[in-house]
Amino acid sequence: MEERKVLLIGGTGSGKSTICNVMSGTNDFMEGEYGVSETKEHLKKEYIIDGVKYIIVDTIGIYDTSQISTKEVLYNIAKGCYAVRGGISQVFFLCSVKFTNAEIQCFDLLTKVLFNPEIAKYTTIVRTRFPRYQNQECTEKDKDLLLKSNPKMKSIIKGCNKIIHVNNMSIYEDKTQEARNDCRKILLTHLYNCRDVYKPVELDELNDKIKNYMTEEEIIEVQLKELSQSLEEASKTNQKLAETFEIQKKELDKKLKETQEEAAAQVKETIKKKSGGWCSLF
Ligand SMILES: Nc1nc2c(ncn2[C@@H]2O[C@H](COP(=O)(O)OP(=O)(O)OP(=O)(O)O)[C@@H](O)[C@H]2O)c(=O)[nH]1
Numbered sequence: 001m002e003e004r005k006v007l008l009i010g011g012t013g014s015g016k017s018t019i020c021n022v023m024s025g026t027n028d029f030m031e032g033e034y035g036v037s038e039t040k041e042h043l044k045k046e047y048i049i050d051g052v053k054y055i056i057v058d059t060i061g062i063y064d065t066s067q068i069s070t071k072e073v074l075y076n077i078a079k080g081c082y083a084v085r086g087g088i089s090q091v092f093f094l095c096s097v098k099f100t101n102a103e104i105q106c107f108d109l110l111t112k113v114l115f116n117p118e119i120a121k122y123t124t125i126v127r128t129r130f131p132r133y134q135n136q137e138c139t140e141k142d143k144d145l146l147l148k149s150n151p152k153m154k155s156i157i158k159g160c161n162k163i164i165h166v167n168n169m170s171i172y173e174d175k176t177q178e179a180r181n182d183c184r185k186i187l188l189t190h191l192y193n194c195r196d197v198y199k200p201v202e203l204d205e206l207n208d209k210i211k212n213y214m215t216e217e218e219i220i221e222v223q224l225k226e227l228s229q230s231l232e233e234a235s236k237t238n239q240k241l242a243e244t245f246e247i248q249k250k251e252l253d254k255k256l257k258e259t260q261e262e263a264a265a266q267v268k269e270t271i272k273k274k275s276g277g278w279c280s281l282f
């Protein structure tokens with residue numbers, strides 16, 4: 001089955017989770033209503049739409065330093081990247097209203113820290129909250145204004161794959177949800193046409209980097225979470241597949257328990273050694 005993997009990245013409130021809902025035609029991703037960061041952890045979901053498997057990874061908003069540190073945000077985004085370790089069809093880099101310095105920095109981060117500059121070719125800039133998304137003259141003008149807005153922006157836009165304009169209005173703004181249906185077609189058609197997969201060495205290195213600072217326990221937890229999601233989806237459609245996932249899940253649960261026990265034993269051993277054996281607890 002053909003597959004497209006998309007990673008959503010952007011500032012808090014830029015509309016990442018909304019795009020995930022729009023593309024999947026679900027409400028699986030939590031949309032924020034109150035201008036505060038809603039997505040606290042990355043979320044990976046799979047959907048089969050018109051015979052194509054779409055793997056969508058929503059990440060937490062970058063540079064929301066009010067509640068969580070930049071390092072933690074980076075770490076969480078890196079975990080989102082780890083979820084698409086097999087390769088990425090496209091990164092959707094979101095921008096609402098205008099690119100903020102934080103968003104420009106975020107793009108820098110993406111090209112220099114998480115991936116390499118080649119990722120730009122696999123990146124689509126998605127301009128959200130653009131009411132005149134259907135008017136080519138307006139979208140071209142907007143692109144021009146963006147190009148002129150900042151020299152850094154110019155190189156980002158020139159280097160990226162495409163710029164797409166959408167307006168994913170909520171049900172409170174648009175009862176018919178006509179705009180969302182429209183934008184769904186725009187987004188899915190574009191994503192479907194992104195056939196090449198970005199899989200440079202850096203992604204493997206990145207996985208190693210992440211692996212290095214994720215404990216084995218955390219890795220198993222991520223695998224378990226992914227498996228539980230697949231299980232949930234498979235049980236809806238395919239009983240046999242669900243059974244296979246169930247067996248894998250049991251094995252992972254067992255491995256997690258063993259890892260935790262092993263870690264506990266190591267801690268005990270270390271304390272015992274350091275205390276010169278006097279600690280009666282051990
Ligand atoms: N009018 C309009 N509203 C939008 C659009 N995209 C998102 N919104 C609204 O903006 C709010 C924030 O959207 P989210 O999708 O939660 O933003 P996010 O990027 O996931 O935010 P974090 O999870 O905090 O990083 C929600 O109330 C959405 O309904 C858009 O294109 N047009």
Ligand SMILES: [Mg+2]
Pocket residue numbers: 016017018030031032038039058059060061
């Ligand atoms: Mg979100």
